Amino acid sequence: MLSPEEFRQTYPNGELLNELPNSPVSSLRDIQYLYGTLFTLATTGGGPYAPYLTPDAAGDLIDEPDSLIVVRVDVSGTAPEFASDSKGPVWVTKYTDALVPKVAHCKYPAARGIDHSITHQAGKNSDPEKLARYAKERLSKWASNSVVQEAAAEHDDGWIIDSLAELGEDETALEQLGDDVQASLSGSTTALLTVQIKVDTDGPYQWPGDLDVTMAAMRSRKLSKLVSKGEASNSTGEATDLITGAQTRTVGTAQDPLNYFLGKQLEKFPGFDPDEAWRTHPISEDAAITLMNAEPFIDACSYRTFGARVYYLPYFFGNPTVEDTYRLYELLYDTLEEDDEKSGLTPIETAYQFREDVPLDENSLRFYVSAIMPHQMSRFDVFGETMNGRIQYPASVATAHRDMLRTAAFKSGVDRTAALPTHEKWPLLSGDDFLGLVASGSYFYQTFPTGDDDTDASADDPRIKALVAVLSGDPLPVSSLLDSYVDRIIDDSGDDDHGFPVFRVASQYAQLCALASAPHTFLEATGTQQPVAEPPTYDSRTMPDITEPIADGGFAGAEKLESFIKDTPALASNDERCASFLLGALVGAVGNYQEHKHNRSTTLVDQFPVQAVTSNRIKKVTESAIEKTITYTRQEKKGDASYPGTKFDYIVDRLRRRVINPDPDDWELDTADLRFYYALGLTYGMNDRPQTSNSETEQPNTATN
Incomplete structure (x- = not known):
């Protein structure tokens, strides 16, 4: 494949412009067609047959010993015969870059069957006997194929193929050919098998790529698979090509690199007749082949997560210009190279790095985004789809998350811990680069429930929906986000070995704040939940330093709490939500006190778990928590009469x-909303302590669940 520099040199402005579509990119098919055109130009060059060749199929054989077996046939005389010159009927040589266009290989991607071209790729380490059979089939099977014969009948040089077929019927000659092949090999090898043909008495032996008739036959064989694939027997007809707009012969069952339009998906198209697919999905023959050639670039711009394949396909909005096309090719080339090197970067990270290195019009660079879930053979579901994805979307969430961890909400002051804990082993609570986590889906794997399968998504899995939404810039409903958060908290709370999942909740809240703070609108909410979607205003500095002695938190604890509530719109604007948070903060603080001061294994946090909190129980839980607080205050005063x-x-x-007015029985807050902010309060209370003490009793809950 041409490097970006070689691509520019090979296709200067005017020449490249002639190869590009003359219409704006407005659909997935347009993107695939553009990708296929670029891949064809970079691998096989121009010409009518270039899109049909598959030069990369045998790319690993380049410069390997005994990687090309050539059957040499002379059809210039009265009867076809095998070559009798110094090279003989069989020539075993090395497959090289220079021979790629001459051999003109067109792979048939099936476990069994011969390739579309007269050149055929043998399996890995085939033994001499099998290679001899493949060599004979170049004449006995390929040349006599009905589609090849039809193409020969319509071509002025069809007699050449007829001569090959005639020789393929000579059992004695074929037997000798097989013996010659085996004699020419020293053992098993992986190779291409092809045919050189002498057409004129005084002429040279020519390669398949030198003869139009062999190329035309190859094209016909490949096209035949587009009209009789799957349930279709002959899906072809005259129609307007949906890509080029030309009135031409179209096919209806073209191979789709994303598996969107499949003849077997009858349940998606009630009453659908695959043979009539060309009427509803007409693509010209050449365009269909070009779409197939897009597959290497499309695969490189995709990755797997949650059992689905996410596609993130870059393109430039509007009519492709020459300069934009050069840059697009460079981006695709870099992504393909990264993919080949198994670097571990997602296409999104590659595009982001490319964006930093190459000046781009960010308003023009767009991405097609979708996620496709395979369920069974030839059955796929699509999760979300947009043509308007932008690299700024996931990047802005990653940046907002980084910035949130630098605020007072997560950075401790000199005298007091931060509002919420951080931990170096928790991906969403440490570090500076979150783009990989956002792009890979790990961003939501860390915060959403895992479902029945820990890694693979189900048909309605919120993780994959959230991922596609962030990649495509679509807003997430706050209600569904809080539902997912609470489900995960409850799942984790059932793990008796680790206790309440403070770091999980802190990760969820950092994510919620990042989605709310990013420049683009990633959250949507109505009614009482609207403030949840508003960005908090935490100071980028840590909590202010307090030098005066403070008993049991005193003024520093009060100032920290007041500041956190004031800077959190979801709490400052809604007494019900704030009350739920404060109740959690008290239960968490008392529970921490019980565990570390009194060495209690079961605390108030265990007594009032998240799943047990509802608006109907808020008053009771509040009374119990305050009563327990008063009890411990009396105990402290007994030991120290001066305890304030x-x-x-x-x-x-x-x-x-806040709990008295209004009465919780009249609250309107959604249960998931109430529970999440109760859990946030628990996390706050369990993390709230002076920084001055290094005693074991002052350490936070360090559970890692």
Whole structure:
């Protein structure tokens, strides 16, 4: 394949412009056609037969010993015969780059059957006997094929193929050919088998790529598979090509690199007749082949996650210009090379790096985005689809997430811990580069429920839907996001070995804030949930330093809590949600106190898990938590008469005001909303402590679930 520099040199402005579509890119088919055109130009060059060749199919045989077996036939005389010159009827040589266009290989991607071209690719390490059979079949099977014979009948030089077929009927000659092939080989090998033909008495032996008749026959064989594939026996007719707009012969069952339009998917098209597919999905013969050639680039611009394949196909909006096409080819080439090297980067990361290295009009560079889930043989479901994806979408979420971890919500001050904990072993709570996590789907794997299968998505899996939404710039409903968060929290809370999942909740909240803070609108909400979609205003600095002595959190704890609520729109604008958060904060603080001060194995956090909290139970849980707080305050005063106030009074006072008015029985807050912010409060309370003490009792819950 040509490097980007070689591509520019081989196809200067005017010449490349002649190869490009003269219409804007407006559909997936347009993208595939453009990709196929670029791949063809970069591998086989121009010409009417270039799209039909598959030069990369045997690319691993280049410069390998005994990788090309050539049967040499002389048809210039009165009867066809095998060559009798110094090279003889069989020539075993090395397949080289220079021979690629001459051999003109066209692979038939099937486990059995001969290739479309007279050149055939043998299996890996085929033994001499099998290679001898393949050599004989170049004449006895390929030349006599009905489609090849039809093409020969319509071609002025069809007699050449007829001569090959005639020789293929000579059993004695074929037997001798087989012996010659085996005698020419020293053992098993992987090779291409082809035929050189002498047409004129005084002329040279010519390769298949030198003869129009062999190329025309190859083209006919490949096209025949487009009209009789699957359930279709003859899906072809005169129609307007949906890609080029030309009135021409079209086929209806063209191979699709994304498996979107399959004759077997009858349940998707009730009453569909595959033979009539050319009427509803007409693609010209040459365009259909070009689409197939797009596969290497399309595969390189895709990756697997949750059992689905995500496609992220770049293109430039509008009519392709020469300069944009050069840059697109460079991006596709780089992505393909990255894919070949198994670098582990997603196509999104490759595109982002390319964007940093090469100046691009970011408003012009777009991406087709979709995710396709295979269910069984030739059955696929599509999760979301857009032509308007942009690299800025996932990149902006990654940047917003990084910036959120640098705010006071996650960075501790000198005297007090941060509102929420971080941990170097948690992917969403440490580091600076989150683009790979966003692009790969791990971003939502860390925060959403895993379902029945830990890795593979189901048909309605929210993880894959969320991933496609972020890649394509579509907003996520806050309600479904909170539902997913709470389901995961409840799943994790059932793990008795690790306790309440504080780091999971902190990861979820960092993600929620990132989606709300990114420049693009990634969240949508209505009614009471609208503030949840608003970005918080946490200071990028840490909590202010407090130097005066503070008993049990005192002023520093109160200021930190007040600041967190004020800077969180979801809490500042809704007393019900704030009350749920404060209740969680109190339960978390008391539970932490019980565990570390009194060495209790079962705490208030265990007594009031997330799944047990509803608006009907809020008042009861609040009363229990405050009562427990007062009990511990009395115990502290017995041991120290000078102990001031009430334990955790900076939480208790705020909680009382919000739970009493309005009465929780009249709350309108959604249950998932209430539970998530209760869980956030638990995480806050369990992480809230002075920084001045290094005692074991002051350490946070370090569960890693």
